[in-house]
Amino acid sequence: MTGGTSPGRVQLLTSSYWPERTPPQRRWQRLVAELVAEGWQVDVIAPAQNPRHTPEGSGGLGRFTLRAGPGPAGEQIRRVPYAVLRDSRLGRFAADVVSAALVVPRSLSAPRPDVLIATVPALPLAVTGWVAARSRRVPLVLDMRDAWPDLAREAKLKAAPAVDVLERVLTTVQRRAELVVTVTEGFAARLRARGARVETISNGVDLAEVPLLEPRPRRAGELHVLYYGNHGESQALQTAIDAVRTLEAGGEVSVVLRLVGSGTQKPRLIEHAEGSPAVEFHPPAHGQALQQHLDWADTMLVSLRTDWPSFAWTVPSKTFELMARGRHITAAVRGEAAEILRQGGHVDVVEAADAPLLADLWERLARDPQATPSSETGRQWVAEHADLPRLGQRYSALLRELIGAPEAASSPSVWHPVRAEHTWICVCTYQRPELLAELLVSLRASVGLAADPAAEPAADPGFVPRLIVVDNDPQGGARSVVAERYPEAIYVHQPEPGIVAARNASLDAVPAEAEAVVFLDDDERVTPQWLAALIRAAEASGADTVSGPVVSHLPAGSDLASGGFIRRIDFPAGPWSGRPATNNVLVRAQWFLGEQGLRFDPEFNLTGGEDSELFSRMQAAGARSWWEPEAVVEEDVPAERVTGAWLRRRGIRAGHVRAKKAQKVGRGRASILAEAAVRLGAGAGRAAVARLRGGPVRYTDRIWWREGRGMAEYALGHRLEEYARH
Incomplete structure (x- = not known):
């Protein structure tokens, strides 16, 4: 794994992309996920979905719209219309020509990239890529999945005059592109003999x-x-x-x-x-x-x-x-x-x-x-030679070299195994013995993992997850609960107030032979398959972090769910562009071990937000995140947290944390106040629109205004310390 600050922006022109299921889509959707994980901003220009290649149930995904939309890995997708013509060689070629022509204005209207990639087998896209790259004065990478134009000659396509001309143009583009990427060494050698600069990054699978x-x-x-x-x-x-x-x-x-x-x-x-x-x-x-x-x-x-x-x-x-x-x-x-x-x-x-x-x-x-x-x-x-995540990292390195971006900083992540017996769960607790007891009972009911990673998890009466409990109560009130409910756990008493003091104490207690660390909150309960799902996802993906959903149960009679306060955050299994949180996440232990191991920032000890700040540093260093929907934990939301006053305080505190993080990376008071003003205005506008439409003002509308207020308060010297003791 490599990482570092964002090396720049990539624009990808492709004939097939998500939600289609085609060889170019499989290759590039996974490579894009790796580029995003490596810090690149990625814009994908692609035709609207072709129904012939799109699985049923995809709904409106991939339809043509003028607006850019998010992709599954955090990329931005800009669509052009696609004409579904007769499923023949000539019909597909005609459709590709039409789409490629429309790609040019779409490409030029997107943010200027640092490098442009045109992926072939859709031959007209090579011409489109050349025009777009030269118009924006950026390097062109031609990604050749097939041996064109050689295949055209052997398939006797030269009978078509338009294809004859396109063959000559393609040969010229191959020679003049700043880089040609092929999927086989044999074709790379032929292109080098023709004067092209070529590298090989094979096809592969995830x-x-x-x-x-x-x-x-x-x-x-x-x-x-x-x-x-x-x-x-x-x-x-x-x-x-x-x-x-x-x-x-x-x-x-x-x-x-x-x-x-x-x-x-x-x-x-x-x-x-x-x-x-x-x-x-x-x-x-x-x-x-x-x-x-x-x-x-x-x-x-x-x-x-x-x-x-x-x-x-x-x-x-x-x-x-x-x-x-x-x-x-x-x-x-x-x-x-x-x-x-x-x-x-x-x-x-x-x-x-x-x-x-x-x-x-x-x-x-x-x-x-x-x-x-x-x-x-x-x-x-395949794991050694054709694993798409690793190929994506190599592609990123080639692009960095091409545009002169600094080499990525090394990250501690290596694809080591993650085994249940070397996975340590860290829980910090403060004066919540009943909730902690429920968590410990649910952990003891976890399903063990079979020795064969390909096998299904099997119940193992002797399996007990490795657990570290840090008690932040000065009186050590959780000691007896842990001794009674989970005597196998490592109990750590950390009387120093603050969430960071507790979390760092848990990391200090992680044994040197640990392979993964899992963070949970003390007011949650895990499902029996939760730990097995996290470990299997980490093993299969090689990701640095694996997160799962938290299902929140509201008190009887509460209507806050309809206001958008409580909603299950879930995604399909796969690479994830979001930021992990310590309420349900597995992290490879290498990030925390040794003299250079990461720790939570003490500056966030009393304010909270320490987890988003730490995971921001990890992602900047190249950490890859993964989402596993089967790794489910549950929580009961207490009555005192479903009041309007508590929600207001929560939103304002989030603004304080956002401003504190901005200050930490060097932003000044004027910049923080400017963002606060934007958020205040956006929140007021969203609330006004909701009222004009006769609908409710949802929590997601109000959070903009509240975070803006919190940022302004912080910039003006006020401090809101959630974890301070009075």
Whole structure:
């Protein structure tokens, strides 16, 4: 992990992005998440969603609007219209040309970037990227997923005059771009020979999103072959159909080929397989529907035609995903793709588009049920060479070098394991023995983790989470509660007043061999799967912090939920651009251990806000955050905290903390007062609009005014100390 201050702004031009599900989307959505985590500001210019590539249930996500909208990792997305034309080579090319033309004004209207990336296979975007980069006078990075223009020549696209011209233009852009990024070394070598500056950052997968599959029990004489992906000219799927029909005619083994997906050649493939029950066609699948196909399969097919020379240095985008899944692979490929697959193991390679060779292989596999085992060797290779989070960090380093940004400061985060027996939960408490007792009881009911990280958590009566309780009561009132309810815990008495004094005392008590530290509040309760969910997410993602939702229960009769005060904050599992809080977060212990270990800032000892200040420092140093929706804790909101007076005080205190943090990073009184004025005005405006519309003034409307007041009070010398004792 690397980090540091923000290196600058990136503008990405791409033909497919969230919420679509396509190879370019998978690559760039994860790379963007890493760039954001590395401190880059990212603007994505992309067409509106293509219904053919968008999972059902996405609603209005990805539709064309004039306004920029937030993406899942904190990037800003600006859409252009997309014309859904006939699903053919010419139809897709025409749609790409229209969208690429519209991208130019959209790109020029966005904030000026420090570097512009145009990602191809949508060939017109290379031209668009060149025009936009030169108009803004910024470096151009051309991200080449496929071997264009070589593929155009081999596919005999030169019959189309427009494509002939585009090929020449693309070659020129490749030579003149400040950097070309390819996904294979073979194509990189060819572009270097043509005079381009080239680096290789391969395709890859996010291992956290690709579970390891178990083998399907099967009888001798049967075999299920699965292919999912594009049904185009490049895949040579008719060869696989011919192989299955040969075996079907022989009648000695039962081999079924299932083809899942869409593409320009699918109608011809259906016609080619007509009358064969051993060949199944299914529409594109995602999520649980795809999982059902994966569970059905014995071997996964990756296929490329072998009569086009450029495919010798082409690696299908599905390659790394299949390797990560651990299932046996049938590879009808050659060159660089075949070499990579062999390194992953548990693969049979046929280096020619030859139906008899495929038929012989599948007959042998069908006869031996032990010939298609699952294995972790491919997944281990992917973790080392094609893990998208690490590739994103390398991409960030290339961009820093390109624009002359300072190198990122090293962070202490290394992808070490996180195990339950080396995970320490830190709880600070002050005169709340009943609530603390409830928390301790819920912790003792936590489900342990199985020794195999891929296995489901299993109840372990002997498992007791490691716990540190810091008692901030001068009288040590929690000692007896801890001794009775959780005698295994480390009890620390810290009589010095203040939340920072207590939190730092808990970190000082964390053993040197700790792998993770978890923060909880003393008025919460954990769900049985909470700790297992945090640890599994940390293991799978390699993130520095993993946060989960806090479910708040209001007192009976309270109506504050309708005012927006209480709302469950939750997100899909994955990279998270928010700031963690100490009410439910796992942090890798390296951040806190050793002489250089982080601590909470004593300046926030009596005011609060110490957690947001510490996590701000961590994120500035390159810490990556992750959200895990299954790591749920609960809390009961006491009656004294659902009054108007308490909510006003809470909002004003938040303004004090915001001003204090601004002062800490060097902002002066005038700057703080200016922001306070903006917040006061925005709050007054939001409240006025709500009243004019006849609706309620919600907590989220009032918080602007209250935080503005708090900032002004702080700038004028008033101090509100939440944790002071009188």
